[in-house]
Amino acid sequence: MSDSLLTDSATQVFADAEEAARCPRDEAAWSAALWARVEEAGFPEALTYDESDGITTADALGIVRVAAAHAAPVPIGETMVAHWLLARAGVAAPSGPLTVGPVVAGEALTAREGDGALYVEGRLSGVPYARFAAGVVVLVEVEGRTLAVCLRAEDIGTEPGLNLACEARDDVVVKTAVPPDRFGPSPTDAAGLFAIGATLRSVALAGALETVLSRTVAYAGERVQFGRPIAKFQAIQHSLAEIASEAAAARAAADMASEVLTGPEARTLAAVAKARTGEAATKSAGLAHQVHGAIGFTLEHSLHLYTQRLWAWRDEFGTEADWSLVLGEAALEAGPAGYWPMITDLDHRVGL
Template sequence: MATEIETDAVDPTLVDTVNNLFSRTGPTERDPVTGVTFDRTLWNKLDELGLARLTAPEDQGGSGAGWRESAAVVGAAAAHAVSLPLVEHDLLAGWLLAQAGLPGDAHVRTACVLHAGHATAVPWARHAERIVVLWQAHTWLVADVPASEMSIVEGSNLAGEPRDDVRVDMAGLSGVPVPDNVANELVVRGALARAVQVCQALERIVDLCVEHATTRVQFGRPLAKFQALQQQLADAAAESALARAAVNAAVRRMDTDAADLSATNFAVATARSCVGHAASLVVRHAHQIHGAIGTTLEHPLHRFTLPALSWRAEYGSVQHWDDVVADAALAAGGHGLWQRITR
């Protein structure tokens, strides 16, 4: 069922490479208590292939790719239940460094916004070698700080991925000024990246539902023959397809016209609203279709339902993005909204 990120503008070799690599190495090991592990061997392989810093400039060791290529890699990782700081290292930390004119390198990075020297739920902080921080003083500032100079308290999200609390002594911290819009753009970039991941997870969930419903026999016939389950499958597939259309539109917008911040923010907000609501329905129907087996560690369903619910709450809640869409629609008015939707 999965339609994946539009691949007409993406080198098929890239798509084949990441899918082959992640199919061999995934899923990421996840302990029910300690959470997921950081696969350093796989990370080094991705860096060797130029995939860990896919969108970074070539003169800084990156590949100079765009959002479509990055979405293909991030989506493939989600589809194979591979958990790595691809989004944080490249699309967030790497982008912040570029905005500040700071050099990048092969050190594993994540990014966060500091408030009084503190940031919560920072992805992968405990495994990062450097943390790119953004904070507001007289203006917005960026610094590339060694993780060893920060206090890190470990935490995790619902899927067991690292989401750590970070503290740094602001007295000894100096940064490079960046434009005021960088803070908002960082959130928008993180929000879109999470939408890509959620969308791919939902498609894998639908695939698992179809497989289970067509192979599991109850009362002498496959579950897929029961009309109630057919309706649930159809609803889940429809919501997943709607989410995919919205996410692909936002990725196209980010890749081709990111300078139009108003239109880009609206496209990303729409994508996040769609994937957020889709996640509720798809995850609920998936567990109803699978029954008890879907709640076990032995079954792969949790590798996609838990991340989907976790990712949809990061870089803005569903309610937040619903409000952004509603506010933009009201501000545009009837004629303006139609133009915005059809652009």
């Protein structure tokens, strides 16, 4: 399947998602009807395919970008990664929305094997959409092995929380025995999952930035001040140009990271993408609100649905500063002779 066919299909599925994203400030946005369409389209399994099936990793993550461009209040990226983890672990995935954990650096559940089961215990913070999920796929360390574990909804307790964009970010409490058919060897460790999460958020940031750009350009062309559209004023033109350049840079960085999920290059590419998309989000959200004026902050206007996501997502799975530090450490490790090739070879390594 070509990227255009997949993204066209995603655009149809998420066409009216923005309305579902509107909700009272103290409630989590969610749409069961939208999720039913997502499952009908087969999107949750997209990452389990490979190039021989006609769908690359980048193609699959294009669905995440389109969902973000429509402010879709569903865990499409997390569910795709959960299916990928379980498929690689040889574990059957439950139907319904899924999520993953841990999502905060340094957090971990404890686990031990005994009596034919895996005993898992602990607490995870800010797990996306946990209250709505049919299962949470978590990574645990047991005797030097990383296992992917499918915790069903009945295995966990959730304490509701929200991010700035009113998306569910729930604490998960678990103390349960998991049967052997629900866990297996993971294709990545916790650090790798954190980098994959950073790539997910980078792709989502790129999608939301595209909508912020298009809505801001449209508003500047419609809003008349002093007898002409404000888009005619040079200061506004400069702001629009800066948003456009930031959106383009974010898309390029996110596309590069979406080529690979695992391997020696994946963490570096995720770091580049998350640092660059985070920077673009900060700059573009402020400029977009400057162009829109006060109306952009109102509940009636759609801009805040996207700028609040930009502000929330830039801090999830590591901030711009966190990932910039990772890049700095990689540069120091490369040394004087390896620093420049580390930069220039990124595209070559993933075949772009």
